[in-house]
Amino acid sequence: MSSNAVTPIVYQLQQGLQQVDFRSLVDGFDLKSLVSGLDIKTFSWIALIVVALIFLYEWWTKSYGYDASSLAVSAADYWQGNRDQFTYDPYVRGSRSLEPLTEVLDALANAVKKWESSQENDVRNRSS
CATH class of the missing domain: 1.10.287 (Helix Hairpins)
Structure with missing residues (x-):
């Protein structure tokens, strides 16, 4: 793909990013409410499943x-x-x-x- 074909895509991306208000996005993010609303049991199960999947993947793909x-x-x-x-x-x-x-x-x-x-x-x- 030549640089001439990518130029319109980059220009449109640049014009679109000028209209995004990142400050309101950052101000709307409240870490305290996110942590207080977190269900520990569900989070623990998800973390356990992710760790088990990573362990199984490593176990199947590597030869020890x-x-x-x-x-x-x-x-x-x-x-x-x-x-x-x-x-x-x-x-x-x-x-x-x-x-x-x-x-x-x-x-x-x-x-x-x-x-x-x-x-x-x-x-x-x-x-x-």
Whole structure:
């Protein structure tokens, strides 16, 4: 659309706005009467419905899998990087009750790392 086609519309809008009395519009707005006439129960229900609709929309349109996988990978990195710090204490290292726990955490960390590397390979294969 060229500027010549828009010019008559802008001119009419400009002429119409000169005839509008904004002062009477602002003076006629009374916030106190608006708030005093507000029904709290109805307002609460409307606000609750709006928040629920926004939550459902966000829930359906976004995938939170990336956030969960990055959290698992960072936890696995932390465990693998600080494993000796947790198991350095001779009481902890020699404890029969905590030995299976460290083996389980090692296995989980290795599984997460293996899964993450397979995910990265899939993304690279798709992009090439």
